[in-house]
Amino acid sequence: MRFRAKMIDIGCLNHFTRVVNTISKLTKTCTLRLTTDKLYFILSDKVANGGVSMWCELSQGNFFDEFQLEGVSTEHNEIYMDLAAENLSRALKTAHNAKSLKIKLTNKHCPCITVAIELPSLSRVSRVVTHDIPVGVIPKKLWNDFKEPSVPDFDVSIYLPPLKTMKNVVERMKNLSNFLVLEANLNGEMNLKIETDLVSVTTHFKDLGNPSWGDNGSQDSTQDRDPETMMDVKVDIRKLLQFLAGQQVNPSKVICNIVNKRIVHFILLHEDVSLQYFIPAHA
């Protein structure tokens, strides 16, 4: 297995840093999957995560100037590894001014992702800062655990309101309750609701717009339904806040799909990065 890649554009570097920062805020450890075309940051829905799962996909061509990969075999030209995103995030902190960034898979005392950052310096010789991030290579027999989640058969699909507003409200609600009900309808309306012995709070968002999914099975079944009917999911507030507060990338639109009483699915699309996040309903 071999992997080496190089990034020299400062804009790409900063964008990549923002994506990694977002990932590190969503989860402590995740799986990094490398293919010849794409990088994936994956969190699969184990009980340990509270059932939350994440799938983030980047086209390597939009970030890297050089990208060479030799996977586990010619047939399966991919590498899967466990990684603490925070370590990568910390390494990238030194790169905000960098001339170039090189990433490669190495074997120091254990498998590592080595990040070498070339920094500008006054002398003719550049300064290089190197970070060795320990990773756990995942054997092929376990790759099935990290399959791309399919878009669920949702009952409602709606665009989220501005994330900042939503985050402010959810942050306050977190002081008042552990759980929140997120509900939305086909009329572009979304409500966030909490209810405890002490207080009930409902925030109403309107005119959000519902994305059209074209010729999709889920959409057909919703045609007969009254657009005013709300579909809802009750979630752990901290998980929702983690998703909202972590966003460093300013997405153009965030889509929210709700499977009534089961799961909420968020999709962020920003230029060349797509991030999906699933929060299951609280039992």
Place this chain on the structure above:
Amino acid sequence: MPLSTQLEAGEEQYVLIASLDNARNLSNILKAIQFKDHATFLATSNGIKVTVEDSKCLQANAFIQAEIFQEFSIQEDSVMFRVNLAVLLDCLTIFGGSAVPGVTTALKMCYNGYGYPLTLFLEEGGVVTVCKINTQEPEETLDFDFCSTNVINKVILQSDSLREAFSELDMTSEVLQITMSPDKPYFRLSTFGNSGSAHCDYPKDSDMMEVFQCTQTQTNRYKMSLLKPSTKALSLSCKVSIRTDNRGFLSLQYMVRNDDGQICFIEYFCCPDEEVGEQEQ
């Protein structure tokens, strides 16, 4: 406007309706008296008084006059209820704690009477939040029986200078001793902490001293832990009046200017520390 259409049906039922274009004109002043979980609200045609008490020795009152509100209507002589202040503040600041220039949260506060929750309608940028906060049986608030005729000593200071003095107070001292006198040291704050005693004096003709009316030398001690919360009101205020009466009871009155330049008052009453408090005649 979304808020008024929501209320059309039930408006007759409310015994109290109070509206503000800027909810911060209420939340800021309430934050300054938030040292306990619960507060008692008393509304009359004059406005709203919010009271918070501690261990029967300290009482803080915030007064928001009816004129501060854009709409204020009350159907009874007086309306009183008790709420969880922390919950109320989280609701009033539901759209975020920090002030964004040019953006305000509009508030409509409604109360149906005994047994009903306090309902808040908040709106910012077209987004509406409705909060229903459960109210409790109002408890009798203390009457410190502090009247101006019994006031022995009074000073009015500009808050700036007192803020500095308070920020430098030795917090290891269990008490804050206040000496007020027509003679030197005029107005003195003293502490007795781990490092020793410290005194901060204000001469009667200092620039900061707006009013100096001391008739008798008085030295009183107050528990530091009781007075500490008053620093929030101090930081919000532009002027503070400090008065002691013939029993050594302390009244601190803070003049606060809100976002729109309107004046509100916060008042703290404190009993002298029983163990040591002796007046020097």
